[in-house]
Amino acid sequence: MTLHIDGFVFDLDGTVYLGDTALPGAVECIATLRRRNKRTVFVSNKPLESRQAYAAKLTRLGIPTDPDDVITSALVLGRYLARTAPQLHLYVIGEPYLVAELRSHGLTVVDELLDQDPREVIQPRGIDAVVVAFDRTLDYRKLNTAYQALMRGARFFATNADKACPMPGGAIPDAGATIAALEHITGRKVEVVAGKPSTLIMEIALERLGLPAARCMMIGDRLETDIAMGKQAGMATAVVLTGVTKREDVARLASPPDLVLENLGELPGRVE
Amino acid sequence: MTLHIDGFVFDLDGTVYLGDTALPGAVECIATLRRRNKRTVFVSNKPLESRQAYAAKLTRLGIPTDPDDVITSALVLGRYLARTAPQLHLYVIGEPYLVAELRSHGLTVVDELLDQDPREVIQPRGIDAVVVAFDRTLDYRKLNTAYQALMRGARFFATNADKACPMPGGAIPDAGATIAALEHITGRKVEVVAGKPSTLIMEIALERLGLPAARCMMIGDRLETDIAMGKQAGMATAVVLTGVTKREDVARLASPPDLVLENLGELPGRVE
Numbered sequence: 133m134t135l136h137i138d139g140f141v142f143d144l145d146g147t148v149y150l151g152d153t154a155l156p157g158a159v160e161c162i163a164t165l166r167r168r169n170k171r172t173v174f175v176s177n178k179p180l181e182s183r184q185a186y187a188a189k190l191t192r193l194g195i196p197t198d199p200d201d202v203i204t205s206a207l208v209l210g211r212y213l214a215r216t217a218p219q220l221h222l223y224v225i226g227e228p229y230l231v232a233e234l235r236s237h238g239l240t241v242v243d244e245l246l247d248q249d250p251r252e253v254i255q256p257r258g259i260d261a262v263v264v265a266f267d268r269t270l271d272y273r274k275l276n277t278a279y280q281a282l283m284r285g286a287r288f289f290a291t292n293a294d295k296a297c298p299m300p301g302g303a304i305p306d307a308g309a310t311i312a313a314l315e316h317i318t319g320r321k322v323e324v325v326a327g328k329p330s331t332l333i334m335e336i337a338l339e340r341l342g343l344p345a346a347r348c349m350m351i352g353d354r355l356e357t358d359i360a361m362g363k364q365a366g367m368a369t370a371v372v373l374t375g376v377t378k379r380e381d382v383a384r385l386a387s388p389p390d391l392v393l394e395n396l397g398e399l400p401g402r403v404e
Numbered sequence: 405m406t407l408h409i410d411g412f413v414f415d416l417d418g419t420v421y422l423g424d425t426a427l428p429g430a431v432e433c434i435a436t437l438r439r440r441n442k443r444t445v446f447v448s449n450k451p452l453e454s455r456q457a458y459a460a461k462l463t464r465l466g467i468p469t470d471p472d473d474v475i476t477s478a479l480v481l482g483r484y485l486a487r488t489a490p491q492l493h494l495y496v497i498g499e500p501y502l503v504a505e506l507r508s509h510g511l512t513v514v515d516e517l518l519d520q521d522p523r524e525v526i527q528p529r530g531i532d533a534v535v536v537a538f539d540r541t542l543d544y545r546k547l548n549t550a551y552q553a554l555m556r557g558a559r560f561f562a563t564n565a566d567k568a569c570p571m572p573g574g575a576i577p578d579a580g581a582t583i584a585a586l587e588h589i590t591g592r593k594v595e596v597v598a599g600k601p602s603t604l605i606m607e608i609a610l611e612r613l614g615l616p617a618a619r620c621m622m623i624g625d626r627l628e629t630d631i632a633m634g635k636q637a638g639m640a641t642a643v644v645l646t647g648v649t650k651r652e653d654v655a656r657l658a659s660p661p662d663l664v665l666e667n668l669g670e671l672p673g674r675v676e
Contacts, residue, residue: 250540251540251576252571252572252573252576253571253572253573253574253575253576267544268522268523268544269544270543270544270547271542271543271544272539272540272541272542272543272577275542275577275581276576276577279568279576279577279581280574283574295588295589296551296589299524299525300524300525301524301525302525302552302555303525304523304524304525304526304548304551305544305547305548305551305585305589306589308588308589309547309551309585309586309588309589310585312584312585312587312588312589313577313581313582313584313585314581315584316567316580316581316584317567317568317577317578317580317581317584
């Protein structure tokens with residue numbers, strides 16, 4: 133049986149590319165699907181770079197892409213907060229792109245409270261909510277500010293909850309580290325995680341595709357995020373073995389993905 | 405029945421003093437016990453200041469104290485590592501006093517790997533073990549260095565695991581935040597926590613008192629650390645209500661402390 137699919141949602145790292153190199157079959161796969169008039173969008177949990185930057189990278193690798201077809205966890209959180217709580221004053225543990233993205237949705241981001249000694253009880257003046265993201269400039273001042281705000285009832289959001297971000301040579305601590313620290317010491321739980329495996333990011337991907345979930349497929353390299361999320365959204369799913377998942381990992385699943393692909397080159401032959 | 409006790413182990417913050425002020429009855433209590441030729445020692449989980457500094461503070465507040473009668477989590481960890489694993493090269497997430505304390509036990513502390521970009525996969529050259537402590541200069545470089553070392557099998561120790569450190573006006577994030585972050589993202593568990601409620605710190609306190617546990621009492625303001633630890637060590641216990649514990653908290657306990665004291669002023673009348 134060949135699956136009939138009209139819209140494809142691709143994970144990026146480990147699925148389409150690794151570092152600065154397109155993975156085997158990726159360029160041809162996406163070109164073939166587009167020639168068949170299929171729709172393609174790309175999702176990433178990384179709140180470090182703009183959609184323009186991701187689109188430019190894909191285009192450079194041979195996959196011409198419109199920035200509107202790239203969906204980051206930062207975009208998803210920005211849209212979510214603009215829709216549900218636009219009045220909140222946000223304290224962001226994150227990098228400059230995330231702040232710019234949130235402000236582009238009309239949201240208010242509070243500056244660092246640099247007049248206060250980070251070794252004291254920082255008074256979280258004017259902070260209604262804490263946003264935690266991947267932040268390679270995390271420091272004690274930020275942790276203390278978020279802690280004080282959360283202990284005084286601030287709301288608690290995150291772009292993503294990944295433990296570590298894959299990098300050349302390994303991985304480095306991601307937003308999951310900061311979330312775990314703050315949850316442990318405050319006894320609070322993060323209310324909403326915008327990125328994978330949240331259904332929020334799938335909703336926005338499907339909205340961009342303009343298709344019902346049943347006609348779409350999620351393709352990624354991670355079973356616990358990409359595949360779990362696609363299934364939860366009611367989409368078909370395909371795992372590619374070019375990233376963190378091995379064939380024996382798939383064999384263990386009670387509810388396996390629809391397709392298991394050595395690489396993206398196999399995808400066009402398995403769908404119509 | 406009056407308890408016969410020869411050695412007293414006092415918690416400091418919330419028991420003997422709060423900030424820079426002796427708590428009611430503390431000065432008279434300790435003077436009275438010493439006039440009866442009782443032995444007194446003081447324990448603190450805070451790895452921020454030297455035993456000399458704590459002794460000087462107690463002396464200034466009217467409780468003349470020898471630095472050797474002050475036992476910090478840093479001292480306990482230093483002695484433990486010097487005894488069990490003196491050859492380890494330690495990477496310390498902590499402040500300068502802790503590094504000095506560890507080095508004073510003949511241990512090797514590795515310098516920060518400042519030649520490496522903290523946004524990359526830091527190569528944890530020459531690190532055999534990670535030591536986590538209260539550190540108000542925590543940053544992403546330190547988190548990343550510890551993460552890489554732990555992922556490559558480094559041993560994992562902590563001075564203390566407190567969630568937050570009480571301060572004028574509230575509390576600030578303590579070592580518990582960093583431990584939670586690293587445990588979550590590495591899947592590792594800290595092997596040894598030197599400070600309360602570990603029995604290690606009680607062993608060293610009893611060694612200093614030179615008395616068997618059955619003739620000693622632990623006095624503190626926290627049920628889950630001070631009192632739990634005293635009981636586990638086989639000591640008598642007394643909770644003082646000058647810190648974080650309220651009388652109704654004690655009423656809930658299946659195994660309550662031997663004494664519940666409004667303040668230390670009541671202690672000499674309740675023991676002999």
